[in-house]
Amino acid sequence: MHDVPNKEIRRVIVDIVQDSGAAHIGSALSMVEIGNAIYKSIDLGKIRANAPDRDRIILSKGHATAGLYAVLHHHGLLTDAEIRTYFKNGTLLAGHTSHHVPHVEHSTGALGHGFPVALGMAIGLRTKKSSARVFVIVGDGELHEGSNWEAIMLAGHLKLGTLMVFVDQNHLSQFGTVDDCCDVDPIRAKFESFKWRVAEVDGHDERAIMRAIEEAHDVIQPTAVICRTVKGKGISFMEHNNIWHYRAPQGEDYEKAKAELA
Amino acid sequence: MRNLLFKRLLEEMRKDKRLFFLMGDTGFNLVEPIFEEFPERSMNVGVAEQNMIGIAAGLANVGYRPVCYAISNFLVHRCLEQTRNDLCLHNYPAILIGTAAGLDNGALWATHYIVDDIGCIKPLPGMQVYSPSSVESMHASFDEVLKSSHPAYMRIAKSEYSDPSAPKLPNRFVVQEREAKVLVIVHGKMLVNVLEAAKSVPGKVSVFAMDRIKPLDDKLLKKLLTDHKKIVVVENNFNSGLYNSLCQWVVEHGIVTQTLVSMAPKEDYGKTTGNAAWLEEQYGITGKDIAKRIRKLAA
Numbered sequence: 152m153h154d155v156p157n158k159e160i161r162r163v164i165v166d167i168v169q170d171s172g173a174a175h176i177g178s179a180l181s182m183v184e185i186g187n188a189i190y191k192s193i194d195l196g197k198i199r200a201n202a203p204d205r206d207r208i209i210l211s212k213g214h215a216t217a218g219l220y221a222v223l224h225h226h227g228l229l230t231d232a233e234i235r236t237y238f239k240n241g242t243l244l245a246g247h248t249s250h251h252v253p254h255v256e257h258s259t260g261a262l263g264h265g266f267p268v269a270l271g272m273a274i275g276l277r278t279k280k281s282s283a284r285v286f287v288i289v290g291d292g293e294l295h296e297g298s299n300w301e302a303i304m305l306a307g308h309l310k311l312g313t314l315m316v317f318v319d320q321n322h323l324s325q326f327g328t329v330d331d332c333c334d335v336d337p338i339r340a341k342f343e344s345f346k347w348r349v350a351e352v353d354g355h356d357e358r359a360i361m362r363a364i365e366e367a368h369d370v371i372q373p374t375a376v377i378c379r380t381v382k383g384k385g386i387s388f389m390e391h392n393n394i395w396h397y398r399a400p401q402g403e404d405y406e407k408a409k410a411e412l413a
Numbered sequence: 414m415r416n417l418l419f420k421r422l423l424e425e426m427r428k429d430k431r432l433f434f435l436m437g438d439t440g441f442n443l444v445e446p447i448f449e450e451f452p453e454r455s456m457n458v459g460v461a462e463q464n465m466i467g468i469a470a471g472l473a474n475v476g477y478r479p480v481c482y483a484i485s486n487f488l489v490h491r492c493l494e495q496t497r498n499d500l501c502l503h504n505y506p507a508i509l510i511g512t513a514a515g516l517d518n519g520a521l522w523a524t525h526y527i528v529d530d531i532g533c534i535k536p537l538p539g540m541q542v543y544s545p546s547s548v549e550s551m552h553a554s555f556d557e558v559l560k561s562s563h564p565a566y567m568r569i570a571k572s573e574y575s576d577p578s579a580p581k582l583p584n585r586f587v588v589q590e591r592e593a594k595v596l597v598i599v600h601g602k603m604l605v606n607v608l609e610a611a612k613s614v615p616g617k618v619s620v621f622a623m624d625r626i627k628p629l630d631d632k633l634l635k636k637l638l639t640d641h642k643k644i645v646v647v648e649n650n651f652n653s654g655l656y657n658s659l660c661q662w663v664v665e666h667g668i669v670t671q672t673l674v675s676m677a678p679k680e681d682y683g684k685t686t687g688n689a690a691w692l693e694e695q696y697g698i699t700g701k702d703i704a705k706r707i708r709k710l711a712a
Contacts, residue, residue, distance in 0.1 A: 203476065250503060256474060258502050261494055267464045268499055271471020271479075275433070278453050279475065298495070301464035 211265025263296025
């Protein structure tokens with residue numbers, strides 16, 4: 152088995168998905184390094200204190216929320232007891248991202264919403280003369296939603312350098328490949344034509360993502376980081392296999408997944 | 414009414430630094446003073462209403478009170494999911510100001526007049542809905558919206574109707590006759606038609622303007638619907654608007670009224686169109702039509 156990063160976070164994802172029977176484990180495993188790199192790059196003290204000038208993070212591809220919750224848990228922003236309630240009756244930790252969860256800024260799930268909201272945060276923070284940054288994670292299939300492009304166009308026009316988007320490009324959407332359904336490439340050229348800076352990285356190379364975040368400090372244009380990812384990353388039989396958009400690992404599958412992440 | 418509301422908004426923006434004005438490339442010769450005086454707290458987001466509502470949510474997250482302005486069609490229907498998920502789900506107190514209400518834009522065709530906005534937006538949790546029928550009611554409605562911590566939709570008609578002597582409230586009697594046989598409940602521009610009707614049936618009708626469509630006032634409704642047995646609801650919205658709310662309220666509260674009827678555009682976009690007056694004739698909601706219905710009920 153190839154080298155798997157962030158095994159601890161991935162084990163938590165597998166456990167909470169197995170325990171609850173939730174869907175979307177492939178999407179959650181796809182964004183782990185993106186989420187973790189962002190949380191490693193920001194001032195967590197301000198997040199914990201809910202400080203007005205904290206950085207804002209939105210997971211726009213809200214179906215991958217098991218990944219976000221596992222990252223929050225990894226950084227001590229969710230407790231063991233809290234994360235174990237994921238997708239259970241009476242939980243705050245729903246199957247799509249909820250702002251009722253501590254330290255989550257915005258509820259998402261319907262695709263194409265997070266980007267405009269992130270843009271509004273960036274506009275508001277700049278108006279307040281705050282240097283706080285706004286990070287939004289979108290899926291490549293999510294870019295089919297036209298509302299994203301309204302936000303991309305305006306952010307480039309406004310030169311909102313404090314706004315960063317991470318495109319989790321795993322090439323899979325619900326029904327098959329993004330490329331077969333409606334190819335979103337070339338994403339770089341699209342963003343550049345909308346007046347954005349663009350970086351491209353291995354989406355499972357946390358250091359590369361953190362470098363991209365560092366390099367986007369004090370720039371004039373907003374930055375898009377195209378993250379080449381693998382849906383289901385870290386568990387061999389889930390990688391590139393869209394059945395894991397829907398299925399939760401049980402029995403033998405669960406044991407195999409845990410063994411690969413040991 | 415629209416001009417006066419924007420003058421009022423300018424005054425409020427001077428007092429409240431949280432107010433942030435957004436518009437979807439509309440409001441020529443109307444909103445310019447806001448942009449001139451508050452360039453940092455106003456933005457034309459372009460022809461992109463979904464983006465405008467998302468931006469409003471983001472602004473609210475960082476502490477602003479967004480005011481979003483567009484033609485009602487694009488403010489309500491185009492971005493309904495953004496309003497639901499990004500504003501109402503988070504209970505962000507954004508203020509949505511929609512103009513060209515009801516049949517105001519009739520001649521521009523069904524894409525630009527709006528008779529299905531109230532029924533569309535009022536089910537959203539927390540969303541308050543106002544349809545001012547007079548300049549004074551517009552101010553009173555805006556007062557309530559500003560004091561509220563919930564999202565609100567204000568449906569602003571082209572009407573300039575003013576009644577300085579009336580109580581400064583969104584919900585109020587405009588005509589109150591002791592021996593009235595019929596009560597007309599109305600909101601927005603249709604008050605003008607109802608008052609024309611009331612003049613031709615003196616003494617037979619009371620008129621109540623219910624410009625705050627949501628939330629309803631239980632105490633007030635209990636009295637109104639107990640005191641009056643024959644009620645006509647007049648609106649330039651499909652009967653999925655205020656009429657629908659009142660029917661539901663009556664059933665839920667077990668109030669028995671002898672008659673509770675709607676005078677509203679038929680639930681159809683039709684094929685032909687014309688100006689507001691022409692469409693009101695087609696839909697049977699002119700002053701004459703309303704007077705005829707009152708006479709029939711009062712007989």
